[in-house]
Amino acid sequence: MKGSQAIIKSLTDEGVDVVFGYPGGVLLPLYDVIYDSDLKHILVRHEQCAAHAADGYARASGKVGVCIGTSGPGATNLVTGIATAYMDSAPVVALAGQVGTSLIGNDAFQEVDTIGITMPISKHSYQAMDPSEIPQMIRSSFYIARTGRPGPVVVDLPKDVQEGELDYPENITIDLPGYKPTKKGHPLQVKKAAELILKSKKPVILAGGGVIHSESSEELQHISELIGAPVTTSLMGKGCFPEDHPLSLGMLGMHGRVASNMLVDECDCLIAVGCRFSDRTTGDVNKFAPNAEIIHIDVDPAEIGKNVDVTVPIVGDAKIILSHLLRILSQAKGRVSNANWTKHVKTFRASCIPRLSFDETPLKPQQVIKEISEAVTDDTIVTTDVGQNQMWMAHYFTSRNPRKFISSGGLGTMGFGFPAAMGAKVAMPDDDVVAVCGDGGFLMVCQDLATVKEYDIPVVVCVLDNRYLGMVAQWQKLFYDERISQTKLKAMPDFVKLAESFGVNAHRVERPGEMKETLREALDSGEPALIDVMIDPNEILPMVPPGCGLTEIVGEYQVERENPGEITYRPSAKETGGD
Amino acid sequence: MDEQRSHIISALVMHRPGVLQRVSGLFTRRGFNIDSITVGPSEQDGLARMTIISRGDDKILEQIIKQLNKIIEVIKVRDLDPEGTVVRELCLIKTHATSESARSEILQYANIFRGRIVDVGPENLTLEITGTPDKIDALIDLLRAYGIKEIARTGPTAISRGSKTI
Ligand SMILES: Cc1ncc(C[n+]2csc(CCOP(=O)(O)OP(=O)(O)O)c2C)c(N)n1
Numbered sequence: 001m002k003g004s005q006a007i008i009k010s011l012t013d014e015g016v017d018v019v020f021g022y023p024g025g026v027l028l029p030l031y032d033v034i035y036d037s038d039l040k041h042i043l044v045r046h047e048q049c050a051a052h053a054a055d056g057y058a059r060a061s062g063k064v065g066v067c068i069g070t071s072g073p074g075a076t077n078l079v080t081g082i083a084t085a086y087m088d089s090a091p092v093v094a095l096a097g098q099v100g101t102s103l104i105g106n107d108a109f110q111e112v113d114t115i116g117i118t119m120p121i122s123k124h125s126y127q128a129m130d131p132s133e134i135p136q137m138i139r140s141s142f143y144i145a146r147t148g149r150p151g152p153v154v155v156d157l158p159k160d161v162q163e164g165e166l167d168y169p170e171n172i173t174i175d176l177p178g179y180k181p182t183k184k185g186h187p188l189q190v191k192k193a194a195e196l197i198l199k200s201k202k203p204v205i206l207a208g209g210g211v212i213h214s215e216s217s218e219e220l221q222h223i224s225e226l227i228g229a230p231v232t233t234s235l236m237g238k239g240c241f242p243e244d245h246p247l248s249l250g251m252l253g254m255h256g257r258v259a260s261n262m263l264v265d266e267c268d269c270l271i272a273v274g275c276r277f278s279d280r281t282t283g284d285v286n287k288f289a290p291n292a293e294i295i296h297i298d299v300d301p302a303e304i305g306k307n308v309d310v311t312v313p314i315v316g317d318a319k320i321i322l323s324h325l326l327r328i329l330s331q332a333k334g335r336v337s338n339a340n341w342t343k344h345v346k347t348f349r350a351s352c353i354p355r356l357s358f359d360e361t362p363l364k365p366q367q368v369i370k371e372i373s374e375a376v377t378d379d380t381i382v383t384t385d386v387g388q389n390q391m392w393m394a395h396y397f398t399s400r401n402p403r404k405f406i407s408s409g410g411l412g413t414m415g416f417g418f419p420a421a422m423g424a425k426v427a428m429p430d431d432d433v434v435a436v437c438g439d440g441g442f443l444m445v446c447q448d449l450a451t452v453k454e455y456d457i458p459v460v461v462c463v464l465d466n467r468y469l470g471m472v473a474q475w476q477k478l479f480y481d482e483r484i485s486q487t488k489l490k491a492m493p494d495f496v497k498l499a500e501s502f503g504v505n506a507h508r509v510e511r512p513g514e515m516k517e518t519l520r521e522a523l524d525s526g527e528p529a530l531i532d533v534m535i536d537p538n539e540i541l542p543m544v545p546p547g548c549g550l551t552e553i554v555g556e557y558q559v560e561r562e563n564p565g566e567i568t569y570r571p572s573a574k575e576t577g578g579d
Numbered sequence: 580m581d582e583q584r585s586h587i588i589s590a591l592v593m594h595r596p597g598v599l600q601r602v603s604g605l606f607t608r609r610g611f612n613i614d615s616i617t618v619g620p621s622e623q624d625g626l627a628r629m630t631i632i633s634r635g636d637d638k639i640l641e642q643i644i645k646q647l648n649k650i651i652e653v654i655k656v657r658d659l660d661p662e663g664t665v666v667r668e669l670c671l672i673k674t675h676a677t678s679e680s681a682r683s684e685i686l687q688y689a690n691i692f693r694g695r696i697v698d699v700g701p702e703n704l705t706l707e708i709t710g711t712p713d714k715i716d717a718l719i720d721l722l723r724a725y726g727i728k729e730i731a732r733t734g735p736t737a738i739s740r741g742s743k744t745i
Pocket of ligand 1: 386388412413438439440442464466468469
């Protein structure tokens with residue numbers, strides 16, 4: 001068969017049924033095969049959106065997302081999306097067209113060194129120089145992308161290689177002698193961790209994206225309840241522990257919850273699982289968890305000891321390690337007693353629940369997010385863009401399940417939220433999908449309204465419209481003497497008309513109470529929609545300034561006063577064993 | 580702990596195009612220092628051995644080794660203990676040498692250092708020497724007096740002493 005046919009066969013053998021892409025000259029052989037294949041191809045309107053959509057698809061489903069871009073500019077447009085997936089460990093395979101092998105290196109038309117450009121932002125990359133390499137390469141790419149610490153893999157496909165002939169092998173074995181991710185944690189280390197936990201009086205669990213990748217939410221919750229330890233998460237970990245659980249503290253870090261920041265400061269044992277201690281999570285590392293012995297569980301050995309010194313490192317898959325830990329801790333049940341700490345945690349947590357209800361206009365973002373929370377169900381997937389919209393969502397939105405909160409953390413990529421929502425909806429057609437974006441970030445990718453219209457991908461985009469590059473303006477207000485340099489968006493489209501011009505339903509929300517209803521109706525309509533939400537441009541989220549410790553929060557932190565008691569936690573059907 | 584030391588890192592890698600770029604790119608991107616990097620085929624078909632000399636404290640060294648191990652084409656990495664390691668570098672030195680006395684002195688130095696004259700011209704001599712980097716530095720210092728025209732060094736390559744292999 002032809003190289004291009006082998007590409008499609010390899011993809012379908014991997015279980016791929018949908019790809020996000022954009023064609024080009026060197027991809028003609030591939031697109032000619034796509035023409036009569038069963039593979040669903042979604043034509044995006046910018047390759048960056050193809051990469052983000054593949055990423056959103058991957059994060060929502062746990063499967064590998066696939067994007068395609070042509071050589072040169074197609075490949076460079078994929079780059080931001082590949083880097084985004086890399087920073088957040090999302091399993092993505094990016095297929096890039098390349099000029100013919102005889103032209104490589106000659107600065108041919110639309111030639112770019114895709115391998116060279118993507119080397120530092122991908123988990124691995126391949127360039128096929130012969131059609132016979134294709135099956136093995138694509139197979140290995142998927143294997144690398146989804147195993148160990150997941151990440152993006154790039155496959156560069158020269159035009160003549162797509163055109164050349166090969167015999168598709170019957171059996172493909174993966175032969176990667178240099179790639180053997182550790183799964184099982186070292187038993188001695190797990191034992192040491194258990195001892196440390198049993199000795200501690202004030203344990204806190206910090207959960208990151210690794211908990212979601214390894215699907216170990218249940219084990220995590222069992223441990224938390226067994227030892228009475230509260231759980232805080234990184235941005236990537238949001239949703240891995242039900243945030244209305246009395247032991248949930250919410251997100252930690254620069255824009256984290258007060259309860260998290262204060263209790264991590266106080267704890268004597270921090271059990272960090274599948275997180276990489278990013279500077280946004282820790283604040284000044286020298287002031288981070290100053291009283292704690294740290295246990296760090298991660299599948300990537302290089303993350304251990306990289307940013308924070310740890311007492312007990314454990315390399316391996318979080319699910320396997322947490323189950324092991326749980327077995328040891330359950331046997332020592334009588335010795336686990338942190339009742340005083342747990343009580344303190346619950347009271348302290350209740351005393352600093354952020355205020356959400358506001359009845360003024362312009363609308364307060366807290367109120368908008370409260371209404372979004374009320375309009376959605378546990379199965380709704382929300383994606384965010386980057387900026388204040390993202391941090392408001394991370395801070396105020398209550399996530400209860402893994403893979404339902406999707407956001408660009410490591411790279412902080414504006415323009416991520418909308419295409420990621422598109423990918424998530426394609427992956428999980430039965431779940432409602434809402435993208436929460438800023439006006440600046442949405443405008444970077446708004447052309448893909450055409451895609452959601454054409455393929456009838458019913459996502460609802462909520463544009464939190466403040467006519468500012470809000471997050472940057474916030475920093476200018478707080479740290480640069482209110483000198484608002486280049487962050488006021490003066491000429492902006494009418495987002496309602498913009499959406500309508502693409503044939504997408506659109507609504508405007510300006511007053512408290514309207515958001516909930518409008519969003520619910522938009523979701524129920526089963527069609528793509530945009531909601532332009534006019535919010536207070538002056539609202540800022542209290543934060544920990546860069547370089548400060550987690551307790552050094554600036555800005556007024558408004559606490560919910562009307563209802564300070566216990567939060568009501570609704571165990572999900574799964575937890576209660578119901579249907 | 581915080582002491583900056585020179586480390587000899589030996590890595591067994593797939594012998595494929597792009598691997599050297601991946602390794603050296605890693606050092607650049609992560610801000611690790613590279614004093615030198617040498618690479619050549621190893622005892623096993625399809626595998627090459629790299630010797631990387633890098634400076635840093637223990638924490639940096641740990642990161643270097645862990646990050647190198649993440650590269651899919653890197654099969655094994657070891658930080659070699661300097662005591663138990665044979666380190667050699669090859670150097671070619673072209674010196675200015677017109678007078679008879681200069682020529683015989685240079686020849687003598689070459690003998691003392693177990694080097695060899697590998698090329699002779701009317702106005703120059705080229706020496707070949709292998710040894711530890713220190714030994715090569717010492718010879719270069721001695722030859723400066725005659726006027727060095729060109730130096731080409733390979734950078735150190737290393738192998739552990741005894742029967743130990745990586
Ligand atoms: C591609 C990209 N460019 C620039 C930035 C820097 N940046 C971070 S937040 C932000 C402002 C975002 O403004 P907007 O999208 O309106 O969202 P808001 O903060 O107002 O919610 C900018 C410019 C970025 N993160 N990504």
